[in-house]
Amino acid sequence: MTTSQKIKKTDLGKLLNQWSQEFTVLVPWRENGLATWAKWNGTDTSFIDWYRNTVVPAKAHFLPSQEEMFRFQKDEKGYHIELPDADEHKQLIFGIRPCDARALTIVSPIFEELYEDPYYLAKRNNTLLVGLACTRPCDSCFCTSLGINPAESIDVDLMVTDIGDQFLIEGISEAGKELIAGASEVKEATEADEAKAKEIKEASYQKVTRKVDTDNIKEKLSVCFEDEEHWEKVADNCISCGICTLLCPTCFCFDINDELVKKQGTRFRSWDSCAFSIYTKMPMENPREEKWRRVRQKVCHKFEFHPMSYDIIACVGCGRCIRQCPVNWDITQVLNNLPAKV
């Protein structure tokens, strides 16, 4: 007996239309030649053929690059705060890749454990994720070194795999199973369909050829932490543009600013980057004034400090920091060439 379902490729639009009645459905979209996300327009499923991954990860739907937190007015009695209405709109992201779905699993505890971030959590709790198996990983991807199969995910609600002229659909969460239970055009998959999907998943895994040796990585980084000469070499060609962190699905730093015009103001937050020389600038000093300290922070935070607190590496091997870096800085080379062997 099979546990999956399937839908004809030509019926995908109908399924997305059906979901659109309840959710804002977001799908991969191409704008000015760049892969991004857009609201489903009711007709165009051509992304199935060209889509590999988006430039900006899905984190932007939970932690937007700029977000209003509240407004305020000032009068003779002091400040008056006007909070935004709770964000309760339901969204469904169709086509998220397993690496980016894992990134949300890694990042979400930051926004819910020590401090409950209402802005992030409202969006996360109102969003369903439908994963799309990645069968054409980029040369820069190294997700398998982080324990991720590009065509499999337990971090989504539903997982969809292209098996030719049909998609195989697997219910992962209860919410995902409910979503598909009420969907027309969906049929029970056969054993042959499931066998085909398994074959595709195995082949996708093999296509990720870039590797990082993550064995004892925390310890290796700890041993060379004070090796200034090494980190200076590592940081040599970086121009501190911050792209690698802003586009990283597991980076979540933001800055908070007030904008006051006459007596009306807005408090907003916007993405920030530890690559910037003014990041965490204190009244008296910048704790990471030298570039090599900032580059070291980026690497060690992901592979040493975050695992110390959360027992998981804060990198999913999506390769964006390699693909988008203007000077070809490559985190896999850095990690595979640490001076310290443990």
Ligand code: SF4
């Ligand atoms: S994208 Fe490249 S140049 Fe820009 S901060 Fe990151 S490593 Fe440095």
Ligand code: SF4
């Ligand atoms: S560090 Fe690079 S490869 Fe790892 S998750 Fe961030 S952008 Fe992707």
